[in-house]
Amino acid sequence: xxxxxxxxxxxxxxxxxxxxxxxxxxxxxxxxxxxxxxxxxxxxxxxxxxxxxxxxxxxxxxxxxxxxxxxxxxxxxxxxxxxxxxxxxxxxxxxxxxxxxxxxxxxxxxxxxxxxxx
Amino acid sequence: xxxxxxxxxxxxxxxxxxxxxxxxxxxxxxxxxxxxxxxxxxxxxxxxxxxxxxxxxxxxxxxxxxxxxxxxxxxxxxxxxxxxxxxxxxxxxxxxxxxxxxxxxxxxxxxxxxxx
Numbered sequence: 001x002x003x004x005x006x007x008x009x010x011x012x013x014x015x016x017x018x019x020x021x022x023x024x025x026x027x028x029x030x031x032x033x034x035x036x037x038x039x040x041x042x043x044x045x046x047x048x049x050x051x052x053x054x055x056x057x058x059x060x061x062x063x064x065x066x067x068x069x070x071x072x073x074x075x076x077x078x079x080x081x082x083x084x085x086x087x088x089x090x091x092x093x094x095x096x097x098x099x100x101x102x103x104x105x106x107x108x109x110x111x112x113x114x115x116x117x118x
Numbered sequence: 119x120x121x122x123x124x125x126x127x128x129x130x131x132x133x134x135x136x137x138x139x140x141x142x143x144x145x146x147x148x149x150x151x152x153x154x155x156x157x158x159x160x161x162x163x164x165x166x167x168x169x170x171x172x173x174x175x176x177x178x179x180x181x182x183x184x185x186x187x188x189x190x191x192x193x194x195x196x197x198x199x200x201x202x203x204x205x206x207x208x209x210x211x212x213x214x215x216x217x218x219x220x221x222x223x224x225x226x227x228x229x230x231x232x233x234x
Contacts (some may be wrong), residue, residue, distance in 0.1 A: 045228075047225075085221075091161060110159070110160050
């Protein structure tokens, strides 16, 4: 069965601290995609990154970095030198191929609420 | 220009009413989705449409029905609204429904539905 676990419900840090948001997934497929989305207080959902199952190379984008490890089925997200504007709910998502009707099915983790205090 | 737009942004209505939420995307994407986000922020997919064909229909009550007049629109109709339908509903689109690299979804701003 497909499952995404974000064990951290809420994290609170002080500005300039580094913070890592954990994401652990379960899938039986060899081909799948992992995502991170940000939902700021304004409510919209913003796409941050996509990673396919064949590409374990870690990625860095400014203060954001992602660590994909298939051996532990994890796709963790680190924010370096956090800022108040990083305060949001962050969702990890997994998309894998459907066996019945084709196409992909995506499920989201429960989200991690990040508070960054000035 | 907004890539995925949904209207209205807020909707307050009484139990038993029928309502619709509209969604339009100008990205030329093949697939559109409706997600429900409950009070605990949990996101769950409700429907997806690919070239006017329903390809995913999770365990959603049949009071909810998606209507896609064309590839750029996927409206959500809800009949006989119940208190438990109160949530934020997100429309989204993605370039393809499966395979390839372009699988990420682009979301609208959400519609906060409150049933009283």
